[in-house]
């Protein structure tokens with residue numbers, strides 16, 4: 001299995017951590033742009049603006065996390081409160097970028113997982129906010145994962161792993177498609193497309209990881225679903241955002257698989 005070596009670098013560790021943090025905050029900030037504009041079909045290249053007064057943000061008010069703190073969470077122009085989802089997304093993304101670094105070895109494998117972290121957080125946030133999973137993000141995620149792991153297989157001769165990945169991808173997609181058809185929309189078609197990427201990524205580490213990712217995702221969704229129903233009663237319309245649980249389950253899967261394997265011996 002994968003040794004949990006901390007990424008070795010000749011740079012001082014503190015500098016490396018700072019670099020990843022800044023990178024994570026930047027990606028988090030970009031994800032904030034995506035979650036508002038992709039579902040609304042808005043231009044993602046346009047300068048950021050206040051959703052209340054529509055004034056374009058000054059460059060100094062557009063620095064991830066720092067600007068939020070400096071502005072004390074309010075717009076420079078109209079003093080409207082800035083949603084906490086923006087700093088939250090930036091912090092979560094920065095923290096999550098560390099997960100693959102500590103869990104995996106090999107540049108291309110880590111790169112594939114980092115792509116999953118970034119797209120996964122964006123898709124989770126969009127699913128949570130707008131109850132949809134745009135193809136505009138699901139497509140590039142699948143492409144990134146398959147190409148990056150393909151390069152790893154080519155460089156390290158992991159052809160069996162790549163075949164397992166492809167098999168797990170098809171299997172998980174069909175499984176979710178079946179659930180989609182049987183439950184008539186209990187999960188979305190977007191979830192099935194997301195599952196294709198999850199199958200490929202986890203299947204590369206062994207089919208048990210795919211199994212763990214799926215089980216963990218469903219378990220988390222069920223637990224949260226039950227607490228929601230207990231607290232607020234049955235939702236009138238079943239449009240539960242499923243992607244966040246699948247993404248968290250996937251990020252936990254390899255780690256859980258290692259624990260399972262250690263328990264067995």
Ligand SMILES: [Zn+2]
Nearest residue numbers: 050053075078
């Ligand atoms: Zn404003």
